[in-house]
Amino acid sequence: MNKLLRYIKRHKFKSAIIFIVVVVYYFCLPQQLFKDPTATVITSSNNELLGAMIAEDGQWRFPQNDTVPEKFKVCILQFEDAYFYRHPGFNPVSIFKALRQNLSSGGVKRGGSTITQQVIRLSRKGQSRTYFEKIKEIVFATRLEFRASKEKILSYYSSNAPFGGNVVGLDAASWRYFNRDASQLSWAESATLAVLPNAPSLIYPGKNQEQLFKKRNRLLEKLMTQGVIDTLTYQLSIAEGLPQKPYPLPQIAPHLLQKVTQTHFGKYVQTTVKKPIQEQVNRIVYNHYTNLKQNEIYNAAVLVLDVKTRKVLAYVGNTPTDKEHEKDVDVIDKPRSTGSILKPFLYAAMLDAGDLLPNTLVADVPTQYGSYNPENYDKQYDGAVPASRALSRSLNVPSVRMLQEFGLDRFHHYLKALHLKDLQYNANHYGLSLILGGAESNLWDLCKSYASLSSTLNHFNETSSEYFSNEFCEPTYLEDKTIDFGKRTSDKTLFDAASIYLTFESLKEVNRPEGNENWEFYDSSKQIAWKTGTSFGFRDAWAIGTTKDYVVGVWVGNADGEGRPGLVGVQTAAPILFDVFDVLPKSDWFSKPFDEMQEVDICSQSGHRASPNCENKEPKYIQIAGLKTPPCPYHILVHLDKNEQYQVNSSCEDLNNMVHKSWFVLPPLMEYYYKAQNPFYKPLPPFREDCFGESTVVMEFIYPKENNTIFLPKDFDGQTNDLILKVAHSKPETLVFWYLDERYLGSTTDIHEFAMQPKNGKHMITVVDAFGNESKRWIEISE
Template sequence: MNTIVSYIKYHKIKSAIILVLLIAYYFCLPKELFKAPTATVITSNNNELLGALIANDGQWRFPHNDSIPEKFKTCILQFEDEYFYYHWGFNPVSIFKALRDNLNSKTVKRGGSTITQQVIRLSRKGRSRTYFEKLKELILATRLEFRTSKNNILSYYSSNAPFGGNVVGLDAASWRYFNRDAHHLSWAESATLAILPNAPSLIYPGKNQEILLKKRNRLLKKLVQDQIIDSLTYTLSVEEPLPETPYPLPKIAPHLLHKIAKTQNGNHIKTTIDISLQKQVNYLVKSHYNTLKQNEIYNCAVLVLNVHTRQVLAYVGNTPTDKAHQKDVDIIDKPRSTGSILKPFLFAAMLDAGDILPNTLVADVPTQFGSYNPENFNKSYDGAVPASKALSRSLNIPAVRMLQEFGIDRFYQYLKTLKLKDLKYNTNHYGLSLILGGAESNLWDLCKSYASLSSTLNHYNETSSEYFTREFCEPTFLASETIKFGKKTIEKTLFDAASIYLTFESLKEVNRPENDDNWEFFDNSKQIAWKTGTSFGFRDAWAIGTTKDYVVGVWVGNADGEGRPGLIGVQTAAPILFDVFDLLPHSPWFSQPFDEMHQAEICKQSGYRASANCDDTQQAFVQLSGLKTPPCPYHKLIHLDQTEQFQVNSSCEAYSNIKTKSWFILPPVMAYYYKTKNPFYKSLPKFRDDCIDYNTASMEFIYPEEHNSVFLPKDFNGKTNELILKIAHSKPETEVFWYLDNLYLGTTKTIHEFAIVPEKGTHIITVVDALGNETKRRIDILK
């Protein structure tokens, strides 16, 4: 130590120069050797290539890969640098031999560069090949040897060596020339790639095949001579053909690739995609597309989520259509009209709030809200229908009436909690049409929401009846991400588990496509909670289903918004949905969350909690909040004579002869339509003639609806068609008097229908019954 100090003291200039040289040597190598742009590469959850986007400079250059296949490593060392693990960046013997041969031939006949030197030369691309440049490469090579390991140097080389044309790096070359991962290459294929960087412009697959073949076989001969491979392997290897034209890279998840490239351009991203499932779904989409395009329906998207991990298992952003039909558009995150796909959320919200029970009767009658006149898809009415059946049959009028009863603002807050990002306007913008497709959403958000409901129910049953604070989180397609569901809590996140379970029980009964009509009769059939949706004008067809383990979402339509006849959820999207579920493992049905439920006595006919007047009841498990719902309003006690054919009272019958009986009574309009679908519905018996009827009768218009505009066409004879007026009366036998603008028209009895031919303009129709009850309706006549 003292000697060094003394030397520095007496040789300050020399010491300073040495110090400067050492510092310069230390910092001569840049921290980042290679700065060239790389391709965006995505792989599946088991590291199989899904697709890649070429680098910004037009080169197929995959991101740096530390993993080098053993076969290629052996071949490249045998061909380029046998003493790689024994030198410090340069090989003096090789340099001497190269200088000797080049000087004797007066041309560059051979090179003496080690792999380390070649790495430096590749990192300093564009530099002239001079002896001075070679000296700099040598110095930098030694510095690189000090800075990193031999294996890292090899990985630098394999990731950045040229392999002919615009192919750079082993990974890209392996896929371009052999259509497989580098780790799956044979000895012959590895040898071919090992010799390509030596003269990539001269030796190029598809050209100069004879030169390429000789060099490859010469390397294979060296391998067998050094006993690296046996003679049989050598014999088989030399028989393998050389690659011809480059293969296109896989395009297994092209839309996901472009989505990832927006934020991870130039990176290698491992995704959560199950490559086997992805390929199968791709095939299904292509098959259905070939059928759909016959009806000029060109686009479709499918998303598959794992409920437990919230990982994306399959991502098909569009069909294999052409550019004219926007094949490159990723539909999964694009806003589209929701149709009926939001109805389950309303049903769950009303259950959760305790506004209904699963089978509470809701009205299904002609309804008009101002200028908004919703209709059922089949243009018919049930009068009254259980709420669960209204959901499973996707009836529009009950849904709109339920939304009005529940409150648009109230429901809108539920949707906001679901984080449906395409709900950009306030409730005044959507109105009651919100539940029938007046709003927009996208397949990603909808599948996310269905998965969150399933996960909520799963977690509740798997824990001590607890919820998680971050249940409604974003799914992921990145393998590096793990979804965190937050902390356990006894407070529900949005819907309680019982409301979700009862919603799924209803969705399980949705009628399946025609070829699946008898699914429930097969023991091995999959139980799926699913829902379809069809937007106005047949522009969007939806089908989303969930099991305990998976969510599958399907959208079908045209990316440009063109509607097509037959573009209906159950006909176009649902068959794809069930074909995808057939690819997935069987899932058991959801466990019933008994801790969030209570057994209650339910009226069979009305679905309400049984009142004292309900004579036909059953015990059923309902959500706890359902215990505050009102008792059945439709069962009332009536008094009958001994024959039970007439109503009586004390004005005409002795108390001892009066029979008291519970009777199921619906309001007039509901009853009018209900009995057309329920032949066993019994109207109230009329009062016996000798009795005084103290009950107040009621009547309601069936047609026309309030503030309705009616067009009266003419027939072939030029005669204007009649307008048929209809009312429903609680006592049909009562005589009814009809007026048009205070002008008496006539009377009806039992069947209260009246035909008129009014003049063009606004009119008031007045109906008065024999008991003095009156109702009016204003209409506008167009001709």
């Protein structure tokens, strides 16, 4: 060290020159050698190519790959630079031979460049091939040898060498010319690609085939001579043909590629997609598309999530339709009308809040809230239906009535907690139609929400009955990203585990679509909680299903919003859903979350907690919050005569002669429709004529609804049809008197229906029964 310092002091000028040269040499090489735009490339979770988007400059240039396949490495070294691992970046012997040959010929006939020099030349594209440029290449090459390993230099070459046409780099060339990954190339294929960069503008697949064939075979012969391959391999290799034209790049997940490009443009991205599942789902969508387009339904999307990891396993953003029908639109993240797909969230919310038990009877009768008049899909009514069956059959009227009872703002709060980003307005903006498709959401958010419910239940059962604080998180399609579910907590995140389990139990019912189709394609051995939905005007068809391990979401429709007859969830989306589940591994059903449940006696007929008057009871596990629900209100104790034909009381019958019996009684309007669907339902017997103090009599309008505007059609002879008024009475045999604007019209008994032809304008209809009970209804008649 002291000698060096003394030398610097004695030779300051010379030392300064040396220092400057060293500094210039150190910084002469750019930190980033290659700045060319690259293609966006996505692969599966196993690094299998799913698709690529061409670089901005129109070149098929994949991002830098630091791994060079062994066969190609051997071929390129034997062809281009046999002393690669022994020289410092340039080969003096090769340079001398090239210089002698070029001087004797009077032109540049031989380059003598090493692979390291060629890397430098590729990075300095556009430079003329002069002797001065050659000297600079040698200097830069030696500097690169100091900075990078030999393997790194080889990867620079293989990723940036030209391979003819607009193909740059080994990875792109392998797929364009042989339709496979570079690591899967044969010796003949590797040799073919090794000779291409030598003259890519003159020789490449489809051009000058004979020259390419000879160059390849000479290299293969050299490999055999060097003992790299045996004679049999050589004979088989030279018998292989050459590629005639480039293959198109795989497009197995084109819409996922679009999505990745938005945030990782020009990058190599390993996704979570399972290639076999993706390809099977692609085929399923294609097969259904060929049928759907016969009905002018052109678009569909499918998303498959892994519940436990929240990773995307398959992503099909659209059908393989044409540009006229928006084939490039990724429907998965586009807002569409939800139809009935939100109903399970309302059911779970009411269970979670303790406002409902799984099979509590809910009203299914003609309903009107102001001008809003919801109807069931089949325009029929059951009178009363278990809440679970109302959900599984996707009945609209019970859902709207449940939402009204639960509270619109309250339910809206639950939906906001699910992070549905397309739910942008307040509750009043949507109104009660929120539950029937008045709001918009997208397949991504809906699948995410169903997966979060399933994951909540899984985690609760797998831990010591605990929840995770970040359960309702975003799924991922990036393989290097791990979902953080947050910290364990004893507090529920949104819904308790029991409410979710009971909701799924309802949703796994088989025969429950909005119609009465036979589900031949449904494999009953697979337990799946699933729900369909259809938006107003038949514009959107949904089907989302979940098991313990997977969530599958399907949307079917037209991207431009055109509705089509038959575009309903059960007919178009559900078959795709089940076909997809058929290619997924079988999954066990959810375990029952006993720590959030309690066994109680439930009234078999009403679904309420059993009261003392309920004769048929059965023990059922319910959510703990359901313990605060009232006991069965529909079973009452009635007193009958000995023949059980009439009700009696102490005013007309001796106590010893009375028969005391529990009776299932529904309110009149519910009863009117319920008994039509349930032939074994028995209305309360009337009181015997000699009895006093009869029970309360109830009378309700069936039709018309309050403040209805009614159009009376005319028949073929021009006669205006009658308006048929209907009333339900708790004692049908009672005499009922009918009035229009206080003008007496007539009376009915047993069947309380009355035909009339009111004039145009507003009218008040009044009915009065023999006991003095009265009911009124305003209507408006219009032509």
